[in-house]
Amino acid sequence: MSNETLSNLLNEERRFEPPAQLAAAANVTADAYARADEDRLAFWEAQANRLSWAQPWNEVLDWSNPPFAKWFTGGKLNAAYNCVDRHVEAGYGDQVAIHFEGEPGDTRTITYADLQREVSKAANALTELGVRTGDRVAIYMPMVPETVFAMLACARIGAPHSVCFAAFSAEALRTRIEDASAKLLITVDGYNRRGAVANLKPNADAAADGATTIEKVLVVRRTGHEVPWNADRDVWWHELVDRQSDQHTPEAFDAEHPLFILYTSGTTGKPKGILHTTGGYLTQVAYTHHAVFDLKPETDVFWCTADVGWVTGHSYIVYGPLANRATQVMYEGTPDTPHQGRFWENIQKYKVSILYTAPTAIRMFMKWGDDIPAKFDLSSLRLLGSVGEPINPEAWIWYRQNIGAGRTPIVDTWWQTETGGIMISPLPGVTTTKPGSAMRPLPGISANVVDKDGDIVPNGGGGFLVLDKPWPSMLRGIWGDADRYRDTYWSRFAEQGYYFAGDGAKKDNDGDLWLLGRVDDIMLVAGHNISTTEVESALVSHPAVAEAAVVGAKDETTGQRIVAFVILRGGQVEDAALDSALKDHVSKEIGPIAKPKQIQFVAELPKTRSGKIMRRLLKDVAEDRALGDTTTLTDASVMDLIASKLPHAG
Ligand code: ATP
Ligand code: MG
Secondary structure, eight states: OHHHHHHHHHHOOOOBBHHHHHHHSSSSSTTTHHHHHHHHHHHHHHHHSSOOBBBOOEEEEEHHHHHHHHEETEEEOOOOIIIIIIIIIIIIIOOOOOEEEEEOOEEEEEHHHHHHHHHHHHHHHHTTTTTTTOOOOEEEEEHHHHHHHHHHHHHTTTEEEEEEEEEHHHHHHHHHHHHOOSSSEEEEEEEETTTTEEEEEEHHHHHHOOOOTEEEEEESSOOOOOOOOTTTTEEEEETHHHHHHSOHHHHOOTTTTTEEEEOOOOOSOOOEEEESSSSHHHHHHHHHHHHHHHHTTTTEEEOSSOTTTSSSHHHIIIIIIOOOOOOOEEEEETTTTTTTTTHHHHHHHTOOOEEOOOOHHHHHHHHOTHHHHSSSTTTTTTTTOOSSSSOOHHHHIIIIIIISSSTTTEEBBBOOOTSOOOOOOTTTTTTTTOOOBBBBBOOTEEEEEEEETTOOTTTOOOEEEOOOOOOTTOOOOTTTTTHIIIIIIIIIITTOOOEEEEEEEEEOTTEEEEEEEEEEGEEEETEEEHHHHHHHHHHHHTTTTTEEEEEEEEETTTTEEEEEEEEEEEEOOHHHHHHHHHHHHHHTTTGGOOSSSSSEEEEEEBBTTTTOOHHHHHHHHHHHHOOOOOTTTOTTTHHHHHHHOOOOOO
């Protein structure tokens, strides 16, 4: 990416200061940056002390063999004990850990004492099934409390879990099971989605049939419908787990003991088994959850709407919030069942004070219309978060106005499966935010923007986002593939020793960071680098547009031409006049070079289950070629619809 991108960037001048009341009582204040800069390792050591350790560490960071980091070496702890037992021991057993809301409206209230019993029983059950410390357990589960019990039970006995999205196919599950050689598969009969039962067991069976390492399949009964049963392999959760003792003594494991493997969502290619370990990971997710969400365990109700099968669910439903003794909401279903106000109804019902969701959801709510959230009492909200993609400034403003009543701070959090926890984000009591900017690295985290030679760009410059110092929750590798770990993340800027995140970014004149999307998505039009994020944000800033995805398709004269796929807001009519109005709008906002050659109005965009737009598939359509791998798509039929609307790309 070159500097010409930058002069094109939208000129965003709106500024939002932290509310005085929040700032006055904030968990983390501005001095944290200076303290962390002064002595980064001492800073993280202090954060590690939020946890309960069975044995203290000898060394904070061992970086003698980069890029393989070890944090808190010699220390021992149990992640499940930290997320559950210690809160009960401290007298908070009656505090609600999870308000579960099923899609059909059934509810469960799980206190920390309940959680301790359920996790202990599940840990005893895993042991009875022959799972030992170090064995891998695959979890193919939807958004139900047993998913959390299962993950924590694994952590409790030191068996790394590998959670696979419930929406993934049997084949996607099988390849993940085989890659990790998982011994046990935990699944459900089915779950509720869009008012119907999603039948999961046949997929689990097909995956287990093909994956030779699986010995047993432990099945939670959620929907109660009839499912195929293999008596040699299948075990009902309610039969095995319920008869176990609810006492279980957690063993302390080494800080570097593997906690989980999580396969990246596969937006760009073959999924990678990202490995996370225990001490550093738990330290960073607990600290960042405390700092970024300003959680007050006595009064807040936290709701992260991510699926637990995504890293956001691991770090900000399970490990971060529970380590911090949060009370949270867990919701099984979709935002539009039985009506498009379901999220807002949940917030009203549970008095949610902190909401963490994704730009893709926000743009969908914009499309559905402002009148829907307006019908609910959202006055309990005091903080809003965003994760997953760059948030378009207009979506940011809509979120603040319509959900946050124009008063809640928004934390736009940049991070990845690989980083384990949040890396770049405002601090809600400190940062004056700019809509669309993730602002700056958190205290104790170091990031920068470099050019293609690895030289740091000055303020006002743009290039590649790098992480230039190790951080506690960094991935420890790719499961079983040390070379791929080095090649993927550390070879691009090997000389400087930087971790290459794969994302483009710019630094504005104040040095604040603006994420520009994946480097692979950057378009090259007539010799100019243009980021998809910029063009999409320009389109979304037009009042008729709810969501846009832009790709660069091969073009004989200009190298690439910009093709935009646009979803309109409710009530808008797609016609030639709007087509040219949108093209002119982009031209006016960014410059004539960024004007889309072609605009295609669509009803849906292809997305991964984590809600990210899969631009490579749109590019396949725009270039009129067979689609690449669609296995991680939420709904593959979306592509047929789009392709049928775009018979010829040229
Ligand atoms: P794969 O690596 O397999 O293609 P993925 O990158 O989609 O999958 P994740 O680790 O869930 O899987 O996503 C991390 C990526 O999401 C980041 O690298 C970045 O591109 C994007 N992202 C996440 N949060 C933000 C944010 N706040 N602003 C901009 N981009 C974000
Ligand atoms: Mg990625």
